[in-house]
Amino acid sequence: MDGITIGLTVGGIIVGAVITYIVSKYFFNKSLKEKSLTPFLQFTSRLFSDLDPELKEELIVTYKDHKIDNINQVQFLIANDGDIPIKDIIEPLRLIIPKENRVFSANIIHIEPEGRNIDYEIIETEDQNIIEFSIPLLNSGEFFVVKLLLQDSLPSESKEEKEKQNKITYSFTITADDLQPNLKISRLPYSYYEEEKKKKYNWTGFWFGIIFGVLLTAIIGIIYSFKHFAKELYLFSFNNFFNGETFSIYNVFILLLALLAIVFLLITIVGIVQAISELTPNKKPKFKVPSKLRKGRARSYPFEIFD
Structure with missing residues (x-):
């Protein structure tokens, strides 16, 4: 059995093992079912932060006869990103905000979908503000988006209190079967938004794999051909090839050709991997968010609530 046969055999075993692993992992992951409710932070921004300082000093916004500073706008998307419907909730989903951050x-x-009934209520307690959501049912892939307008801190006579900038902290809680009581807030990936244009595939790796694969095959064919008419130049017969009596400049050229073949092999493998990754669909998100809900496309928040 020569070197090429051994190489092909080992390569076949490795490729078979990799394919078996990928297929078995795919079907195993597909069989898993999980229950998950995730609040995604779409964006948070401070209104009037980009205004000219002089204009900002002249701009006065009041709420119930109180001047309002540091107005924040925040948008959450709450989604069932699991595989199981969320229903029969024991205690409702609550968004908890510190008391000093007036809502x-x-x-x-x-x-999503349109027609799903979801109600909410703003509750003010002695130590916190709560937004309580009533969710009768949220199937896999369904979600809703809530936008808030709130203040960094309550009005105060102290300049130190006015100048103090507090980062607003949010927490989501719920009591339901198979869900954690405290939900982790995540950033919404851009891949979850609907694409306005179809994805264009990059065929560079494919063509690199084809071209250098052909060159690699040609080099292997040239090296293998010496087995039949010049055995002292046949690289895979190591005893004859590295024989001190017959070793010549031509053997050096064959070695350089073999090194070039290794380089072409690496380029071919990289090209094939890139082509496969380009054509292999990524894990699809459980839901798609309309592009109009991106921050750049969101409507200006209504200011009718201000007196």
Whole structure:
């Protein structure tokens, strides 16, 4: 058995093992079912932060006869990104905000699917503000978007209190079967938005794999051909090839050709991997968010709530 046969045999075993692993892992992951409710932070921004300082000094916004500074706009998308419907909730989903961060307004601006009934209520307690959501049912891939308008801190006579900038902390809680009581807030990936244009495939890796694969095959064919008419130049017969009596400049050329073949092999493998990764679909998100809900496309928040 020569070197080429051994190489092909070992390569076949490795390729078979890799394919078996990929297929078995795919079907195993597909069989898993999980229950998950995730609040995604779409964006948070401070209104009037980009205004000219002089204009900002002249701009006065009041709420119930109180001047308002540091107005924040935040948007959450709450989604069932698991595989199991969420229903029969024991204690409702609650968004908890510190007391000093007064909630001026909360509004559910989008529900997917349309017609799904989701209610909410703003509750003010002695130590915190709570937005409580009533969710009768949320199937896999369904979600709703809530937009909030709130303040960094309550008005104060102290300049130190006015100048102090506090980062607003949010927490989501729920009591339901197979769900954690405290939900982790995540950033919404861009891949979850609907694409306006179809994806264009990059065929560079494919063509590199084809071209250098052909060159690699030609080099292997040339090296293998010496087995039949010049055995002292046949690389895979190591005893004859590295024989001190017959070793010549031609053997050196064959070695350089073999090194070039290794380089072409690496380029071919990289090209094939890139082509496969380009054509292999990524894990599809459980839901798709309309592009109109991106921050850049979101409507200006209604200011009618201000007096």
